[in-house]
Amino acid sequence: MIRAIIIDDEFNAVKNLKWEIESFCSDIEICDTFTNPLEAISGINYLKPDCVFLDIEMPEMDGFQLLERLTFRDFDLIITSAYDNYAIKAFKEHAVDYLLKPIDSEDLLKAVNRVRQNQEGNTLGNQLKNIIKSYIPEKKFARLAMPVLGKTIFVDFKDIIYCKSEGSYTEIHFNEDSMELLSKKLKEIEAQTDDSFFRVHNSYLVNLHYVKEYVKNDGPYLVLSNGVSIPVSRAKKNELLQILNS
Template sequence: MIKAILIDDEKSAIQSLSWEIENFCEDVKIIESFTDPLDAISAINYLKPDCVFLDIEMPEMDGFQLLNSLKYRDFDLIITTAFDNYAIKAFRESAIDYLLKPIDSDDLVQAVEKIKKNKNQNGLGTELKKVLTDLVPQQGYNKIGLPLVGKTKYVAPNDIYYCKSDGNYCEIFFVDGSVEMLTKKIKEIEEIISNKYFFRVHNSYLVNINYIKEFVKTEGQYLVLENGTSIPVSRSKKNDLLKLLDN
């Protein structure tokens, strides 16, 4: 029997997932569920589950921050999310699975089967440790302090789609659709948000590579981001960008 903990800031999402598990996954026993990430951290460290279903997008503490806060990590992980972006796709390259909301019962059963296979062959938590080391390094998810007028806004790197220069100003475009104007040049912003996931693709653009969907090499060459935004790529930046994306 697989002992599971469910974590999601939305109670309705937990209720829905619980119903799916109880009706389609007889090998899974839900031992606890949480809407508060801090409570979940304590429970995971104490109860030592076999599997955790984790919502990545949570307001107080995102899923990656929660993972990096754990002392006990010897469990298998299933990400639950409404966002199908580059960072989440990386999990599919490993033995860890992810479920897009609304969760499909067939996808859930397939993910649980993968966990059962891991348990028999690789031992629990093997791929989780790899993700925390390679795909989601702790430093990469530290908050970034953006100096706005009269305040500093702290955001996670993956809250930002891209930055656009406007002379001595810089616009920051966020995943939630909001935009902030900073009274700094893009070079200064590049230094502030220095991170392995950001790349200066053009004199006027700094892009979060997690959200790159396509690289169009015709018509002047440009990127298409997950939200449909087109970003020009300088010829001098093309080779370095391709090397980065291929690694």
């Protein structure tokens, strides 16, 4: 089942859309509905739905302002509106469809079908990752071997905040605000680390235990516990959010 939430300040609009979905989309479960945007924010962050049907023009805050305040965004977004002038902004928010009110049942089915395809793709992707993971031996050590000045220093992963690529070298940044420069490429460092680390960008490997904030504007980027901002590539964004919200 695909778990969905409906958000619209008009009670009748919520009631009509709920009826349409229950009548024509048997694999969609409406886990909650909201007419208050502030309550909807808490509902989405708590329930973590697969899909959200979101109205744009609402009192207190509009739909786009609501999206900006969410901490959970790993869902398929379907915009519902009586106006067509929000379409461009809707697709910038990665909406899978834009339904004009009154909502036509055929348009609804097309939108839901896109959600189905996305959900099936995510499921297959996760299955494939698990299969691949089962054939990859787990890393044995919780320490990083660092050759420095003719000797090898072994550093606990928990003491590393992030690593930054500098061509054929890598900067290792520690939680006591110190740094070491290693004559190894970042991919070599990544191969030694455990599941606490994630390659958020081609040039950055981050210890997720030190992530303080995820900021989606102007980037997106992460703010670490030491105040450093780390860019997140768009290719890594969705996978990173799944890990952070799990």
